[in-house]
Amino acid sequence: MTTIFGLARRSPRLVVRVLGFSFAVIACVIVAVFVVLSWQTRDRLTRAVAQNLELGQRRFADHEARRQREQLLQAVALAENPTLKAAVDTYHSERELELPGDQLQRTIQLELEKLQKLLAVPALSVTDTLGAILASAGPGASDWPVGERVQTRAAAQTGPSEAVVRRGPRLYLATVVPLVISGDVVGEFFLAAPLNDAYARELSEEARTDVAILIENRVIASSAPQAVRDVIERLPLPESGTVELDGIEYVVRRLTAVDAASVYAIASVTDAAGTATAEAAMVLAVIGAGALLLAAIGSWWLARTLASPIDGLTTAVAEMARARDFERPLPRSGTSRELDTLADTFDALRRAVAEAEAESEATYLGVIGALAAALDARDPYTAGHSERVADLAMAIGKEMRLSDEDLDTIRLGALLHDIGKIGVPDAVLRKPGTLTPDEFEQIKLHPTLGARILKPLHFLEAHLAIVELHHERPDGRGYPRGLRGNEIPLPARIVHVADAFDAITTARAYRPGRPATEAMAELWRHAGTDFDLEVVHALTATLPTILTARAARAAVVSAAAGPADMVATRMGSLVPFRARSEREAVPYDAAV
């Protein structure tokens, strides 16, 4: 626990830390990768789309150039129509002779109409050598009225060519072929299509991209919406390449350039790439989100893997400390060799501590036992008293079916119950005869004294009650506290009865020991007031067994003639269990 400016701040949990760090790092990496990838993808997509559009436009431009060449050839072939040429040539000769040319004109008209039916072109027209229209056919024929002159570059000079021709309100893209007879140009043949939106749309459908027709940077026809037309007019369009305006990238290519007119294919890269870019971003985002989720799960798992064995160890140790149970080994993590080593070390430490503790406890017990024995030895009359009381109390406890733990407590507590008498002067303690009230007060101090002596020994905590309260009486007239009935712990009550029994049956300097029956009579007389009734009952029940065992032991002891080994004097195992009903059946004279 760290303290900053007086505020207690708990260290963060390991699991949170690990989770935080690993996830933060992975998340940063994923986000960075996402950003870079999406940027790159968009860039690449845009370039790919631009290339694609460019390729498409180039293909269409080639296709369109080929188509125009073919149209030119077609027009050239058409212009070889012998009747047409003969009629035009003859028309000239007749005009020289000032003969009427209407019949020849009709012949020309008829020929044109036949061709138009075959070709379905918007307009076919033939002019004489001066450029005046002789005849025209097709839906656009009204734009090519007979007699009007068509201004073009002289096809005679250039051979077959393409030209932009203004006819009335409309502009036509015309293939112009000279009509040649015997090397002489006798007229011109026009195969024309109007440069209008319909034409642009037709091209656009073939090109799969918008088409705009410009004359001197003015859009005269286009398949594109007005907005794109405006854009086109604001841009200097290259022959081919990309231009950018208002953040939108366009791929443009000039398909045709005839006179001042140019036909451009134009496509917005931004529009074309938009959908694909959005889709790619979506895919990347889904992958990124998935990766983040996986990272979160992985981080959580990692954190758990690191933290949970430690938590397990901590819990095990805490449980051990709480239960004061140092016998069980710590659980092994099974996931971390380091943690297992830690647990091993801890176990070794725990074992060493437990051994040391047991050793010191044994030492204490030895010392205390010696102390008690020494105390008993101060007065020949009380020699062996503590041991006998311990045996009696154990027997009573067994009779009352107390637990092994309680029996242990009772035995040791009984052994030490009179330890406080160390502080009582010999003069008082060994005084034969009646004690003065003052002397009796001094005697009465011994339970408190004993408790004070033993208090520093923590492992004797449970036994203190016996030492301190073995002179309390159920009627509340005992000392030192004057507790009543059940306020007095059972072990203390048991030891009280056992103490009294032994005191009565043991000789004193001023009187001889009385027989057990008398002692029992005495106990029964004061049962319920001085002595706990149940305990007296239990003693009554178990007494015969005790006496039998004592007699047997006396024989052994006398034979060995050695001091009693107090650790070995466990009578419990020698006293067979008897049912309460049997005990009650034992007759005794309460009046004795």
Next chain:
Amino acid sequence: MAFCRHPGRSVSNPGVVALVALGAALAWPAAGGPVRAGEVGSIVGDVRVVTPSSRRLVTAGAYPGRHVGLPGEQVSTELDNVIVYVDVKGPGAPPPMRATIRQVDEEFVPHVVSVTTGSTVDFPNDDLIFHNVFSLSRSATFDLGRYPRGASKSRTFNRPGIVKVFCHLHSHMSAIVRVFDHPHFATPDDEGRFTLPNLAPGRYDVVAWHERVGEVTHNVTVTAGQASTLSFSLPLTDSR
């Protein structure tokens, strides 16, 4: 046109035609009935075709002009395509003539032929391929159909005028037949010289005609027993 014409072939035929024409002119003097020698005069002169006489071939046609002649051949002059005539009305029908326009190397040879009314022109096919002869001209509208090498068809021209002749199979081919109702016409020779004999004395408008130049007219006075001289200069441009 004279562009691809072979001199050897092209010169001989006009020569024949010219001789025939000369005979006709001698027999049929202008201005009044038969005249005796000494009572008539003649016009002699020369024609020059002024540059550029070299014609540029327009090559973009579906059928570029094919030339199968020997290398180094001289291109004949435009003089073969010139007709010099006086516009007079004869007393009666002039004697008919016979002329030939051959089809050679996808060309009509000669390109220009002058005949009197009632004359017949033969159109023999000397080419290896089929040819056709047709005309849309007002004075003689006809179509002789297609015919192979060796075959020949002919047509008699009864009305004066300019008849343009074409081939339906080869749209670049054309020929001109000028039909006169008198014999006073001539084609200049290789030096450009021409003679219009047998003319009654008087003033004449002499016309030199070329299809791309049109008419060039000079006024000349013919005196009996004498030859009036005359010079024509025809400015030929590339196109009409």
